[in-house]
Amino acid sequence: xxxxxxxxxxxxxxxxxxxxxxxxxxxxxxxxxxxxxxxxxxxxxxxxxxxxxxxxxxxxxxxxxxxxxxxxxxxxxxxxxxxxxxxxxxxxxxxxxxxxxxxxxxxxxxxxxxxxxxxxxxxxxxxxxxxxxxxxxxxxxxxxxxxxxxxxxxxxxxxxxxxxxxxxxxxxxxxxxxxxxxxxxxxxxxxxxxxxxxxxxxxxxxxxxxxxxxxxxxxxxxxxxxxxxxxxxxxxxxxxxxxxxxxxxxxxxxxxxxxxxxxxxxxxxxxxxxxxxxxxxxxxxxxxxxxxxxxxxxxxxxxxxxxxxxxxxxxxxxxxxxxxxxxxxxxxxxxxxxxxxxxxxxxxxxxxxxxxxxxxxxxxxxxxxxxxxxxxxxxxxxxxxxxxxxxxxxxxxxxxxxxxxxxxxxxxxxx
Amino acid sequence: xxxxxxxxxxxxxxxxxxxxxxxxxxxxxxxxxxxxxxxxxxxxxxxxxxxxxxxxxxxxxxxxxxxxxxxxxxxxxxxxxxxxxxxxxxxxxxxxxxxxxxxxxxxxxxxxxxxxxxxxxxxxxxxxxxxxxxxxxxxxxxxxxxxxxxxxxxxxxxxxxxxxxxxxxxxxxxxxxxxxxxxxxxxxxxxxxxxxxxxxxxxxxxxxxxxxxxxxxxxxxxxxxxxxxxxxxxxxxxxxxxxxxxxxxxxxxxxxxxxxxxxxxxxxxxxxxxxxxxxxxxxxxxxxxxxxxxxxxxxxxxxxxxxxxxxxxxxxxxxxxxxxxxxxxxxxxxxxxxxxxxxxxxxxxxxxxxxxxxxxxxxxxxxxx
Numbered sequence: 058x059x060x061x062x063x064x065x066x067x068x069x070x071x072x073x074x075x076x077x078x079x080x081x082x083x084x085x086x087x088x089x090x091x092x093x094x095x096x097x098x099x100x101x102x103x104x105x106x107x108x109x110x111x112x113x114x115x116x117x118x119x120x121x122x123x124x125x126x127x128x129x130x131x132x133x134x135x136x137x138x139x140x141x142x143x144x145x146x147x148x149x150x151x152x153x154x155x156x157x158x159x160x161x162x163x164x165x166x167x168x169x170x171x172x173x174x175x176x177x178x179x180x181x182x183x184x185x186x187x188x189x190x191x192x193x194x195x196x197x198x199x200x201x202x203x204x205x206x207x208x209x210x211x212x213x214x215x216x217x218x219x220x221x222x223x224x225x226x227x228x229x230x231x232x233x234x235x236x237x238x239x240x241x242x243x244x245x246x247x248x249x250x251x252x253x254x255x256x257x258x259x260x261x262x263x264x265x266x267x268x269x270x271x272x273x274x275x276x277x278x279x280x281x282x283x284x285x286x287x288x289x290x291x292x293x294x295x296x297x298x299x300x301x302x303x304x305x306x307x308x309x310x311x312x313x314x315x316x317x318x319x320x321x322x323x324x325x326x327x328x329x330x331x332x333x334x335x336x337x338x339x340x341x342x343x344x345x346x347x348x349x350x351x352x353x354x355x356x357x358x359x360x361x362x363x364x365x366x367x368x369x370x371x372x373x374x375x376x377x378x379x380x381x382x383x384x385x386x387x388x389x390x391x392x393x394x395x396x397x398x399x400x401x402x403x404x405x406x407x408x409x410x411x412x413x414x415x416x417x418x419x420x421x422x423x424x425x426x427x428x429x430x431x432x433x434x435x436x437x438x439x440x441x442x443x444x445x446x447x448x449x450x451x452x453x454x455x456x457x458x459x460x461x462x463x464x465x466x467x468x469x470x471x472x
Numbered sequence: 473x474x475x476x477x478x479x480x481x482x483x484x485x486x487x488x489x490x491x492x493x494x495x496x497x498x499x500x501x502x503x504x505x506x507x508x509x510x511x512x513x514x515x516x517x518x519x520x521x522x523x524x525x526x527x528x529x530x531x532x533x534x535x536x537x538x539x540x541x542x543x544x545x546x547x548x549x550x551x552x553x554x555x556x557x558x559x560x561x562x563x564x565x566x567x568x569x570x571x572x573x574x575x576x577x578x579x580x581x582x583x584x585x586x587x588x589x590x591x592x593x594x595x596x597x598x599x600x601x602x603x604x605x606x607x608x609x610x611x612x613x614x615x616x617x618x619x620x621x622x623x624x625x626x627x628x629x630x631x632x633x634x635x636x637x638x639x640x641x642x643x644x645x646x647x648x649x650x651x652x653x654x655x656x657x658x659x660x661x662x663x664x665x666x667x668x669x670x671x672x673x674x675x676x677x678x679x680x681x682x683x684x685x686x687x688x689x690x691x692x693x694x695x696x697x698x699x700x701x702x703x704x705x706x707x708x709x710x711x712x713x714x715x716x717x718x719x720x721x722x723x724x725x726x727x728x729x730x731x732x733x734x735x736x737x738x739x740x741x742x743x744x745x746x747x748x749x750x751x752x753x754x755x756x757x758x759x760x761x762x763x764x765x766x767x768x769x770x771x772x773x774x775x776x777x778x779x780x781x782x783x784x785x786x787x788x789x790x791x792x793x794x795x796x797x798x799x800x801x802x803x804x805x806x807x808x809x810x811x812x813x814x815x816x817x818x819x820x821x822x823x824x825x826x827x828x829x830x831x832x833x834x835x836x837x838x839x840x841x
Contacts, residue, residue, distance in 0.1 A: 367746070369798045369816065448783060
């Protein structure tokens, strides 16, 4: 029997995903028509041996209850949400709920970061882990560019055994192009290692030797306090994959993730198409789409959305109950819930996809502003219930929820 | 022709066409400026028609470059109006007065006064009134003046209540007058004695001396006036022209579903379903506007095509150009001849040279070579 743990963090995290995360917790933001972490759940549910999924985070149960109940109906697997009483870090939450994870004595558990998206090859990962009897943790790894690798957990591996000899989280200088994907399989014995790490953290916290940098005695980083010390002990392994993988940090990465998840889940696409569709497109069955609209590629349309005559949408996500009026064009944008775009308006952002000419390039999670204090070109985001008037242009801008615009905007954040 | 016009005699007019019309590029890279259609008619024909209406029988075009196509095309057009056209070619640019000296022989062939006008002016041409007023005061010349809001940008004209001009003042810092030279004159042949055959300015080297001698009068223009020599003013001039057509209850203005405000549409143009055209739009012959396009304050020249769902505001679309589906163009964008703007492109203040294909958006004003 296997289990899976998905770490989703809490409302204090995922701020770079604003304003999208102002209305919906980031883990529930729809990518390719389903909440971000439903893709994780689906990957876990595909494995027959996997019997339970535990979602750990510090969002209130009220935020998560509906989602968990929906998932429970959709997948034949036990799904539970475990709320941390306070944010405890990537390792702290896991350790807090160790008894829940160990219950039923699974042979191992998957550990997935909620803010990544990938073609999760969990079966291969489990097989790889199983072949190495001394492995406590196996990390799914992928190749990054030399330049970008330092933004991730970097690993140096034995070329034959694949044991991780060295692990550094976000190094200051180049270490390795093999990076941690935030997807793991762990043996239950890892909790012994965690107990030692936890003890060290406690000692440090109460003796004040950690400089009181931890907000809570139970705070623990999975990467720094558990993985890094395990490197070089022949208990930590890495399986390198070449399949698609990305972090979802900024709002811009939602569009990139959308494209790949749409490609992975072509079975969800609407048949027959209600209008001219350039694949891949996800259309919610309750969306009302005029036959003269042209949609795609890379578009997800949520529930109850209305798309009027002559509308063009590409490389965008349109959330539930939004309205796109006649002849409007939406590209490289996210249109929030209940938002509306006026006729003949143009809502346009700038794609922030990885450089296609660089092998292994990842999303550049560029900051909102550049060094001159100007807004970096990014996707355009309309918060919930935003109204864009007719015949205007909204270019590379971010509009916070409930704002009724009265003119065109370019390169601005509109509060 | 009615008797009263006959009394004016055989009147000649000289139009200062001048150079290549670089200010109206990229349109003038394909077609000489006088032939660029303003409100579906070559700019020069607006003037020649008005001159013919005032009894002019001979028009001299002072040009500083040779354009055989233009000469042929214009001669054909103008012959229909029963007026003869003469081209006076400058070997070097002679300014605004030199061309008069060059055409001295024709202009002084009769003692009748003649008209002179700058070629870029669009207004309700007052030539009959100008000739009448000129004869009434009996002096050497009369210039048309027009009222402007910001006189400090121009040279202003100061004149007495009876119309006699006292002085010209360049770019006055303090308000002196709000009347400026409108670029239209009627002059007696004697004025030619004041002009040498060399590059010289009528405004600076001739008129001030005529005013000093008490030989120059001013006639105030009624209605709109615009120098349409550059794209921004071309569009503003078009708005004023269409408004004046409306005031005159002209049946040239188009009425129909999807049309808002003052719009001129050539009968050979086709307009799709669900469009919104206007206000202030001119659509030329053989133009195709596809379904769901929205066009405001723009001129679409002959043979161009605006495809579905495009949105245009403040644009001049050159001959046979194609504006793609869901394109947005605004802010004084000018497409030269045979430009293709691909689907879904945004062009903000682009000046696009002829025969270009635009595949990437132009978010800030620029010239696309």
